[in-house]
Every structure is written in C-alpha cells, then in structure tokens.
Amino acid sequence: DQQVKQNSPSLSVQEGRISILNCDYTNSMFDYFLWYKKYPAEGPTFLISISSIKDKNEDGRFTVFLNKSAKHLSLHIVPSQPGDSAVYFCAASARGTSYGKLTFGQGTILTVHP
Amino acid sequence: DGGITQSPKYLFRKEGQNVTLSCEQNLNHDAMYWYRQDPGQGLRLIYYSQIVNDFQKGDIAEGYSVSREKKESFPLTVTSAQKNPTAFYLCASSDTRGQEQFFGPGTRLTVL
Numbered sequence: 556d557q558q559v560k561q562n563s564p565s566l567s568v569q570e571g572r573i574s575i576l577n578c579d580y581t582n583s584m585f586d587y588f589l590w591y592k593k594y595p596a597e598g599p600t601f602l603i604s605i606s607s608i609k610d611k612n613e614d615g616r617f618t619v620f621l622n623k624s625a626k627h628l629s630l631h632i633v634p635s636q637p638g639d640s641a642v643y644f645c646a647a648s649a650r651g652t653s654y655g656k657l658t659f660g661q662g663t664i665l666t667v668h669p
Numbered sequence: 670d671g672g673i674t675q676s677p678k679y680l681f682r683k684e685g686q687n688v689t690l691s692c693e694q695n696l697n698h699d700a701m702y703w704y705r706q707d708p709g710q711g712l713r714l715i716y717y718s719q720i721v722n723d724f725q726k727g728d729i730a731e732g733y734s735v736s737r738e739k740k741e742s743f744p745l746t747v748t749s750a751q752k753n754p755t756a757f758y759l760c761a762s763s764d765t766r767g768q769e770q771f772f773g774p775g776t777r778l779t780v781l
Contacts, residue, residue, distance in 0.1 A: 564709070587768060598673075598759050598772030599712070644711060648768070655700050655719060655763055656727070657770060659711035 558582045559647050561660035568667050574632040576663050578645035581626065585647040589657070590619060590630045593642045602643075603630070635667045672696065673773035675760050680778045682747075682754075690745045690776050692760030701743035702761040702770060705729065712759060718743055747778060754780045 560579045568574045576590075586607040591599035605612040605619045605628065612619050618631045632639055642664050646657040673694045682688045694701065700719045704712040714727030718737040732751025737743055743762075747754045757777050761770040 559711070561711075589769065591772075596678075596757075596775065596777070598675075598761075598774050601769050601771070604769060646712075650768070655702075655770075656714060656717065657702075657712075659704075659713075661709065661711045 556581075557661075558585075559645060559658045559660040561643075561645060561663050563663050564661070565664040565666070568635045568665065570637055570667055570669050571634045574630075574635045574639065574665055574667065576630040576632075576643050576645075576665065578628050578630075578660050579626060580628075580647050582647070582649065582658070583626070584649035585658075587648045587650055588619070588621060588628050589646045589648075590617075591644045591646060591659075592639075593644060593662070595642075599644060632665075635665075637667050637669050640665055640667050673760060673762055673771060675758075675773035675776050678774065678776060680776055682778070682780050684780055685749045687746055687748050688754075688778065690747065690758055690760075690778070692743045692745065692773060693741055694743075694760075694762040694771075694773075695741060696762055696764075696771060697740075698762035698771070699740070699765050700763045701737065702763075703727075703733070703735065703743070703745045704759040704761065706757045706759060706775075715745065715758075754778060 589604040590602040593599040702717040703715040716735040718724035760773040763770045
C-alpha cells in the first residue's frame with residue numbers, strides 16, 4: 556500500500572523554465588511534508604518542508620504547495636538550473652501518531668537541460 | 670563539522686554471511702533511522718530508534734537487526750535471513766522534534 560506516490564518517474568525541463576514536481580498521499584493523518592533532493596550514490600539532502608496548517612511555503616527558488624482536500628503537494632523550482640538535476644523525493648509524516656517516521660514516495664528524476 | 674558518517678561506502682559479502690553497516694552522528698540527535706533504497710523505489714524504513722537502548726521495527730525489518738548502545742551510533746546488521754540484501758543503505762538522524770531527518774552518504778551493499 557503506497558501511501559505517498561510520485562506518479563511521474565521523470566521530468567525534463569529547459570534551463571530557466573519552471574519545474575513542477577507532484578506528489579499525492581492517501582493517509583489523512585499525515586500532517587508534515589518534506590522534499591528531499593538526491594544525487595546518485597549520495598544521501599538525500601533536505602530541501603523544503605510544509606506543515607498541514609499552511610498551504611504554501613517558499614524558500615528562494617523553491618516553493619511547496621499543499622492542497623489538503625486533494626491530498627496533493629507540489630514543488631515548484633523557478634528558474635530551473637542544470638545543477639537542479641537530481642532525484643526528488645517527497646516524504647510525509649504523521650507527527651501525532653508515528654513520531655519521526657517518514658514515508659517516502661518513489662522519487663522523480665529531474666533533468667534540467669542547458 | 671557536524672554530520673553523519675557511514676562506512677564503508679561499498680561493501681561486498683558472500684551469500685550467507687552476516688554483515689554490519691556502521692552509522693555515526695555528531696549532531697547530538699536523539700533519533701536515528703535506517704532506510705533501504707532499491708532502484709526505482711523510494712526509501713523504505715528498516716528500523717528506527719528514538720532514544721538510546723530503544724528501537725522499533727520499521728516497514729521492512731525482517732532479516733535485519735540493530736543496536737543503540739550509544740547516542741552517536743546505530744549499527745545495522747544484515748543477516749543471512751534477509752532474502753535480497755543487495756541494496757543502497759541510508760542512515761539518518763533527527764532531533765526530538767523529528768521534523769527533518771539528516772542523511773548520511775549511504776553504503777552500497779552487494780551480496781555475491
């Protein structure tokens with residue numbers, strides 16, 4: 556039972572354009588969501604997060620949007636840069652019931668072309 | 670520099686042998702985690718520990734064991750009972766809020 560899904564295995568974008576990565580979840584107990592970036596043969600690095608009390612969080616070129624009614628979140632990268640090319644994982648936690656446990660999606664490979 | 674170290678980066682073992690993966694953190698985090706990543710899949714939680722001398726099974730604990738004798742260390746043993754041990758193993762830690770986990774560089778285990 557995949558509680559967090561990233562339905563697009565890959566995304567290709569031109570440098571300077573917007574990258575939009577999507578994530579859906581099924582567990583209504585999830586109340587905190589995170590995006591991680593991962594290069595091959597390295598550990599993921601934290602990018603940005605959002606609590607369920609918000610619907611948007613912005614950090615520089617990265618913005619995460621949360622639509623609780625649709626159980627959907629998205630990560631926008633504007634403008635996209637070649638260095639953004641990596642695998643992006645969304646993750647979710649239910650802090651009230653399973654403190655600290657993160658459930659990850661399958662990842663989306665982002666390729667930004669110069 | 671604070672961080673998480675995992676050693677070795679690459680590990681080869683023969684089928685039927687137990688192997689222990691090291692994870693050390695100097696972030697003063699209470700909680701530590703072990704994940705497994707397979708090609709085309711997300712990270713799956715093997716075991717986690719919220720405090721010294723206590724740990725809980727994650728989603729795929731069968732064939733693995735852990736210990737948490739020190740706050741800084743959370744070694745993972747891949748036993749011969751694990752049917753498909755070849756994978757990329759990631760260790761992570763977080764503070765007591767558990768909102769953001771910091772990951773180590775990972776260990777690629779190949780069982781021949």
